[in-house]
Amino acid sequence: MPEVMLDIKNIYKNFGDLHVLKGVSTTVEKGEVVVIIGVSGSGKSTLLRCMNLLEEPTYGEVWMEGKLMTPVDPYLHFDVLRTSKTYKGLVAGGLSDEEAIHKIKDEDLLKEKHPKTEGPEYAALMKKIYGDYHIDINLGRQKMGMVFQNFNLFNNKTVKENITLAPVKIGKQRLKDAKKRGETVTKTAVDIEKEANEKAMKLLERIGLQDKADAYPSTLSGGQRQRVAIIRALAMEPDVMLFDEPTSALDPEMVGEVLDLIRDLVKSGMTSVIVTHEMGFAKEVADRVIFMHDGVIAEEGTPEEVFNNPKNPRCKDFLSKVLY
Amino acid sequence: MVFVMNIVKIMTKYWKVFLLQGIGYTLLLSIIAVAGGAFFGSLMALAKRSRLKILKFIINAIVAVVRGTPVLLQLYIGVFVFPLIIPKLSSLPYIYSVSIVLIINSSAYVSEIIRSGIEAVDIGQMEAARSLGLTQKTAMLSIVLPQAIKNILPALGNEFIMVVKETSLASTFFVGELMTAYLKVKGNTYLTMECLFIVGVLYFALTYILSKILKAWEGRMKARA
Ligand SMILES: Nc1ncnc2c1ncn2[C@@H]1O[C@H](COP(=O)(O)OP(=O)(O)OP(=O)(O)O)[C@@H](O)[C@H]1O
Ligand SMILES: [Mg+2]
Numbered sequence: 001m002p003e004v005m006l007d008i009k010n011i012y013k014n015f016g017d018l019h020v021l022k023g024v025s026t027t028v029e030k031g032e033v034v035v036i037i038g039v040s041g042s043g044k045s046t047l048l049r050c051m052n053l054l055e056e057p058t059y060g061e062v063w064m065e066g067k068l069m070t071p072v073d074p075y076l077h078f079d080v081l082r083t084s085k086t087y088k089g090l091v092a093g094g095l096s097d098e099e100a101i102h103k104i105k106d107e108d109l110l111k112e113k114h115p116k117t118e119g120p121e122y123a124a125l126m127k128k129i130y131g132d133y134h135i136d137i138n139l140g141r142q143k144m145g146m147v148f149q150n151f152n153l154f155n156n157k158t159v160k161e162n163i164t165l166a167p168v169k170i171g172k173q174r175l176k177d178a179k180k181r182g183e184t185v186t187k188t189a190v191d192i193e194k195e196a197n198e199k200a201m202k203l204l205e206r207i208g209l210q211d212k213a214d215a216y217p218s219t220l221s222g223g224q225r226q227r228v229a230i231i232r233a234l235a236m237e238p239d240v241m242l243f244d245e246p247t248s249a250l251d252p253e254m255v256g257e258v259l260d261l262i263r264d265l266v267k268s269g270m271t272s273v274i275v276t277h278e279m280g281f282a283k284e285v286a287d288r289v290i291f292m293h294d295g296v297i298a299e300e301g302t303p304e305e306v307f308n309n310p311k312n313p314r315c316k317d318f319l320s321k322v323l324y
Numbered sequence: 325m326v327f328v329m330n331i332v333k334i335m336t337k338y339w340k341v342f343l344l345q346g347i348g349y350t351l352l353l354s355i356i357a358v359a360g361g362a363f364f365g366s367l368m369a370l371a372k373r374s375r376l377k378i379l380k381f382i383i384n385a386i387v388a389v390v391r392g393t394p395v396l397l398q399l400y401i402g403v404f405v406f407p408l409i410i411p412k413l414s415s416l417p418y419i420y421s422v423s424i425v426l427i428i429n430s431s432a433y434v435s436e437i438i439r440s441g442i443e444a445v446d447i448g449q450m451e452a453a454r455s456l457g458l459t460q461k462t463a464m465l466s467i468v469l470p471q472a473i474k475n476i477l478p479a480l481g482n483e484f485i486m487v488v489k490e491t492s493l494a495s496t497f498f499v500g501e502l503m504t505a506y507l508k509v510k511g512n513t514y515l516t517m518e519c520l521f522i523v524g525v526l527y528f529a530l531t532y533i534l535s536k537i538l539k540a541w542e543g544r545m546k547a548r549a
Contacts, residue, residue, distance in 0.1 A: 052455055054451055054454065054455060138457045138458070138459055139457065140457075141454065141455060141456065141457040142456070142457030144455075145455070145456075146452075146455035148448060148451070148452060150448055152446070152448035152449060152451065152452035153452070154449060154452065154453070154467050155449065155471060156467065156470045156471050156474070157467075165453075165456075165458075165466065165467075166453075166456035166457060166458055169458060169462050169466070170456075170457060170458065229452075232456070233455075233456070236456055236457065
């Protein structure tokens with residue numbers, strides 16, 4: 001059985017009246033490399049940002065390593081739906097179980113309804129599922145690294161500080177929490193800083209930028225910045241990496257160095273979701289390709305299936321424009 | 325010639341009133357207003373980003389009223405109203421109520437400056453911090469605010485200088501700052517022009533030195549990063 005790392009369940013995302021994601025479901029397995037392609041505006045970035053909750057999905061659930069990152073979506077749990085007053089009312093009104101569930105989902109009858117108005121049984125079940133599976137959003141994010149199109153290195157920190165900031169802050173917080181719980185801790189805050197520094201230097205060596213440790217990001221080239229951004233994410237030792245067009249903002253001559261690093265990473269087994277317009281790279285590294293169109297997954301399969309034999313006409317059309 | 329002679333005469337007799345009492349109280353009021361303004365203004369700017377609608381509404385209302393009415397009016401209202409709310413104030417000199425008004429006034433302006441400073445920081449900075457699993461608070465304090473503050477230093481400096489000048493309005497209540505010193509000495513000597521000149525030079529010197537100090541500080545902040 002492959003181990004599911006990231007489970008995206010029926011994600012909808014609305015920005016006001018703009019419906020950007022319209023029911024996206026997919027799972028990412030441990031070690032898998034998923035590449036997302038599609039035209040501009042099809043919702044690729046939004047989907048990726050929903051995975052680590054930088055965007056809050058309007059409906060649907062995000063599960064990371066068996067833990068729920070979003071609130072419970074009652075539409076995804078029939079047992080919850082069936083406890084709602086709305087459902088009971090519909091069934092009492094003569095609808096079958098299936099009809100009632102369909103009606104509730106299709107007409108969004110639970111929308112914005114406080115659990116309380118759906119009865120104590122419903123509220124209790126929602127709370128139980130949440131309590132059993134929910135993980136703090138920050139804990140969830142610590143397991144997912146994200147790389148942005150525009151690098152987003154911290155401008156007010158040196159390269160090394162960029163890399164050590166999160167490990168040090170979070171490490172110290174964990175230490176504090178452990179002490180509060182009365183656990184015996186062997187590490188001190190100083191150890192945490194020292195370890196983070198050593199790790200940062202090792203990561204910098206890996207990308208050959210150790211001499212830039214004390215430089216500020218503004219003095220780096222685009223390619224260097226993106227490589228630092230990638231190792232900044234790696235310093236948190238994530239289980240999944242999310243890349244949002246990591247080379248789109250780069251001068252052509254710097255694309256290679258960044259792709260090389262990402263290739264290294266995925267070859268070493270890092271589970272990754274990559275949004276990219278680099279089709280050659282996608283073909284090369286992907287275990288699975290997702291073609292997004294108009295807020296849904298329009299085609300999905302191995303690179304061979306999607307690139308050589310696309311079934312969806314939109315996908316065919318898209319590929320004919322980007323492949324030569 | 326007479327003018328200069330008069331100024332010399334005034335200064336020999338009343339230098340304490342101008343230089344010690346006048347400048348002293350002007351600086352005291354300014355520092356109270358700016359320190360209080362920086363503290364409460366930061367809190368207000370952060371509170372305005374919270375999800376609590378009521379809190380946002382109250383802060384927006386305060387800022388709107390403060391910006392939409394003259395400081396002098398605010399001082400009058402404060403001096404009459406605060407002692408009704410806090411009875412202890414009625415037995416204390418006006419300078420207490422005046423200080424509170426100036427703090428509220430400067431908080432409102434500072435909060436707007438900080439808010440615009442925060443908004444000017446690229447949203448990607450916050451997103452990158454959050455994507456690493458840092459809390460909103462840590463991201464704000466370690467990444468966004470330091471960058472925001474660097475951007476708003478010139479505006480904060482201007483606000484400081486505005487405050488120094490606005491303290492002159494407190495002379496309406498004879499609290500002892502530079503403009504009060506002017507009123508006192510003019511009342512005794514009837515030398516209006518000379519007294520105005522002295523006070524004008526002193527205000528100018530204060531704000532000029534202040535702006536130089538702020539510039540230097542700004543430069544130092546900019547140099548780091
Ligand atoms: N915060 C937002 N507020 C409002 N609309 C948004 C927001 N973010 C994205 N959108 C809209 O959602 C749609 C999809 O955007 P998204 O960034 O996901 O597309 P994309 O597939 O990543 O495109 P690209 O290839 O250009 O990056 C676009 O129409 C965009 O304008
Ligand atoms: Mg995008």
